[in-house]
Amino acid sequence: MSRLRYLTAGESHGPALVGILEGLPSGLPLESSDIDRDLARRQRGYGRGGRMKIEQDTAEILSGVRFGFTLGSPLGLLIRNRDFTNWQMRMGAAPGGPDPHPVTIPRPGHADLAGGLKYDHLDDLRNILERASARETAIRVALGAVARTLLRDLGIQIGSFVRSIGEAEAGPLDEETQRLWREDAEALGLRADRTETRALDEPSSRSFVEAIRRAQQRRDTLGGVIEVVATGVPVGLGSHVQWDRKLDGRIAQAMMSIPAIKAVELGDGWQAAHLYGSQVHDAIKWGAQGLSRASNRAGGLEGGVTNGEPLVVRAAMKPLSTVPAALPSVDLTTLQAAPAHVERTDTCAVPSAGVIAEAVLALCLADALLETLGGDTIASLRQPMARLRLSTRARAGHLFVIGPMGSGKSTVGAAVARRLGLPFTDLDQVVETRAGVSISEIFASQGEPEFRRLESEALTQVVQRELGVIAMGGGTVLNEGAWQLMRRNGAIVALNAPPEELARRLLRNERAVQQRPLLAGADPTQRLHQLVRERQRFYGRADVCLNTLGLNVEDAAEMVIGLTRSLEGRIAERAREKSSDLPPESSGMAGQDGEE
Numbered sequence: 001m002s003r004l005r006y007l008t009a010g011e012s013h014g015p016a017l018v019g020i021l022e023g024l025p026s027g028l029p030l031e032s033s034d035i036d037r038d039l040a041r042r043q044r045g046y047g048r049g050g051r052m053k054i055e056q057d058t059a060e061i062l063s064g065v066r067f068g069f070t071l072g073s074p075l076g077l078l079i080r081n082r083d084f085t086n087w088q089m090r091m092g093a094a095p096g097g098p099d100p101h102p103v104t105i106p107r108p109g110h111a112d113l114a115g116g117l118k119y120d121h122l123d124d125l126r127n128i129l130e131r132a133s134a135r136e137t138a139i140r141v142a143l144g145a146v147a148r149t150l151l152r153d154l155g156i157q158i159g160s161f162v163r164s165i166g167e168a169e170a171g172p173l174d175e176e177t178q179r180l181w182r183e184d185a186e187a188l189g190l191r192a193d194r195t196e197t198r199a200l201d202e203p204s205s206r207s208f209v210e211a212i213r214r215a216q217q218r219r220d221t222l223g224g225v226i227e228v229v230a231t232g233v234p235v236g237l238g239s240h241v242q243w244d245r246k247l248d249g250r251i252a253q254a255m256m257s258i259p260a261i262k263a264v265e266l267g268d269g270w271q272a273a274h275l276y277g278s279q280v281h282d283a284i285k286w287g288a289q290g291l292s293r294a295s296n297r298a299g300g301l302e303g304g305v306t307n308g309e310p311l312v313v314r315a316a317m318k319p320l321s322t323v324p325a326a327l328p329s330v331d332l333t334t335l336q337a338a339p340a341h342v343e344r345t346d347t348c349a350v351p352s353a354g355v356i357a358e359a360v361l362a363l364c365l366a367d368a369l370l371e372t373l374g375g376d377t378i379a380s381l382r383q384p385m386a387r388l389r390l391s392t393r394a395r396a397g398h399l400f401v402i403g404p405m406g407s408g409k410s411t412v413g414a415a416v417a418r419r420l421g422l423p424f425t426d427l428d429q430v431v432e433t434r435a436g437v438s439i440s441e442i443f444a445s446q447g448e449p450e451f452r453r454l455e456s457e458a459l460t461q462v463v464q465r466e467l468g469v470i471a472m473g474g475g476t477v478l479n480e481g482a483w484q485l486m487r488r489n490g491a492i493v494a495l496n497a498p499p500e501e502l503a504r505r506l507l508r509n510e511r512a513v514q515q516r517p518l519l520a521g522a523d524p525t526q527r528l529h530q531l532v533r534e535r536q537r538f539y540g541r542a543d544v545c546l547n548t549l550g551l552n553v554e555d556a557a558e559m560v561i562g563l564t565r566s567l568e569g570r571i572a573e574r575a576r577e578k579s580s581d582l583p584p585e586s587s588g589m590a591g592q593d594g595e596e
């Protein structure tokens with residue numbers, strides 16, 4: 001780890017687990033519920049033992065966050081071990097001991113013997129097993145949830161699912177899960193959470209449950225294979241120039257550090273070793289989307305650098321070493337043969353290992369991202385991130401204009417489109433046309449959630465049209481799905497102005513105020529201030545932001561075009577130089593010179 005460092009401490013039955021994460025940019029919105037969600041996901045899964053019923057993990061944020069935003073200072077997290085109340089006499093820090101029940105018979109496969117010999121704890125192997133226990137992964141999941149929040153904010157999603165448990169293999173992914181696998185890994189992981197084994201479908205989950213039951217009947221344990229996927233990953237994370245900067249190596253190391261993970265595969269890893277090169281490597285194409293791949297067998301990494309395709313990592317977990325029908329071992333006090341110590345144990349922890357692997361991948365990717373983009377503040381990461389995201393494109397794609405009411409989305413958006421000779425679309429109008437009624441009527445009769453659903457449908461339709469400039473609704477930014485669509489399909493510009501100025505512009509036209517359902521009722525100025533405050537963090541996510549205070553429409557349009565151009569990379573430049581090679585089907589930002 002170079003840019004984002006973390007350390008954890010804590011014993012399994014000690015008072016608490018603690019973690020420190022250093023290197024986060026300032027200004028990232030963070031709430032403990034973001035962390036607790038993943039802690040709960042780690043604790044679920046068929047096959048876990050009694051401990052998970054005692055612990056209901058929640059994280060306390062000790063430092064690094066104020067009023068819901070990161071400060072840029074080290075983040076401190078704490079998870080209390082509820083079980084400590086039962087272990088106070090045996091696991092306290094005060095002088096005392098020895099433990100009346102020392103562990104002296106090491107478990108084959110666990111850290112007991114090797115650790116006991118190394119640290120001279122042969123009299124009580126608990127001094128080793130307490131820290132070697134996978135309880136430590138709870139705090140890693142908490143730190144990983146913070147890294148995931150950073151990545152999500154920048155358009156990267158991470159998810160996982162279980163591929164096999166013991167001999168039981170999952171069936172093939174259906175069409176919808178394949179789409180999520182390519183486009184939204186977080187939704188993929190949440191879909192896996194719906195089954196008790198984190199399989200992506202019920203029949204696979206039933207076969208996993210059956211395998212775990214058989215292991216329980218024979219008083220045994222089982223491992224399996226998890227798959228972790230990251231989508232929205234830009235080109236260019238990691239580097240080919242030095243062994244310890246290669247992201248494939250760093251991911252493999254991070255995955256291997258999860259207890260009981262014994263093999264890691266990137267893309268088609270093992271299977272590729274049996275095939276010809278022509279059957280394995282992902283052909284490069286030039287088309288309307290710029291440079292793209294015909295397949296993703298490499299799993300999103302070539303030369304230790306991300307190539308813009310989803311990251312695909314598989315990890316194999318061995319069967320847990322605390323086998324209830326105890327394995328042969330030796331009592332280190334008597335040196336006589338004896339059945340190994342049996343600590344309360346899981347039968348299978350593969351479903352949880354997927355959630356842990358998501359956390360570990362999130363930390364690894366966030367580190368690589370910060371290393372590549374720099375950034376002491378979250379705002380300073382946006383533009384370089386957009387540049388990476390758009391770097392394989394021949395054109396920036398659609399230009400999405402977001403911002404609060406009165407920021408000039410429609411007027412400036414239309415002027416930008418005119419200058420570039422592109423079609424202009426007002427998303428609110430598309431919603432109204434499709435619904436056959438006004439937005440106020442939709443709000444009045446069906447409420448805001450239904451309006452947001454109609455808005456998402458309209459956006460899905462609009463992005464498939466010819467490239468153009470699209471003014472988004474003021475609240476579209478609240479919808480994560482809309483962000484993913486915008487990021488996949490173009491560049492995002494936010495227009496903004498101080499709330500007083502927005503109010504002044506809006507109140508000039510009383511009818512316009514009445515037409516906006518969210519300003520209805522109470523004092524519209526006060527309501528507008530509140531809306532801007534609530535949504536500011538979302539508008540701030542745009543690739544570039546322009547404050548339109550004091551600008552006329554044409555000046556603002558010119559600046560928007562300039563800012564969008566600044567996001568384009570060498571491929572877009574090259575495509576413009578060789579415009580005859582451009583695929584003919586659509587026109588776009590980079591293909592046009594406009595009037596400026």
Ligand SMILES: Cc1cc2nc3c(=O)[nH]c(=O)nc-3n(C[C@H](O)[C@H](O)[C@H](O)COP(=O)(O)O)c2cc1C
Nearest residue numbers: 110111132133134259260320321322345346349352
């Ligand atoms: C989520 C999770 C839960 C685990 N639960 C157990 C368990 O209940 N019993 C056990 O013997 N090992 C369990 N392990 C595995 C051990 O922690 C691991 O095998 C041990 O620390 C030795 O490390 P190694 O297998 O990486 O060499 C678990 C691992 C994970 C990831």
